[in-house]
Amino acid sequence: MHDATPKEINAFLKEYRKLMFQPNKFHFEPRTFNGITNLGLNIPHAKQEIKNLKYIHYDRGPTPDYNGDDTDIWEFGKPFEGELIYIKLKIDPLHGCKCLSFKKSTGPFTLPYRNW
16 A cells, blocks of 8 residues: 555545535534534534645545445544544545544554645
8 A cells, every 4th residue: 555645635635525515415424423522523613624634634545445335445634723633534426425534533643744
């Protein structure tokens, strides 16, 4: 496995953002709700944090989803109020885009393009 290039990461994020604002094309997995509220956020705020992701927040991916549906997982780490938050995303051709994880990070991170 290799790190995605900034161009590849930006292409994924562009596609993700395009889907995320279409009706019924963006979903938080139910397991993300505790992490979001534990950070003191609500769904619109969490969605805004995802919208503002950049290649510098990239951690890992694309890696195949273990569920075997031929989709890839992309992982990001982002500073938020003194914490590092872990955000795991995927694009599902049938259902749009999903946020699989959004919570305070327990690490470890690689963050190969980190510049903060």
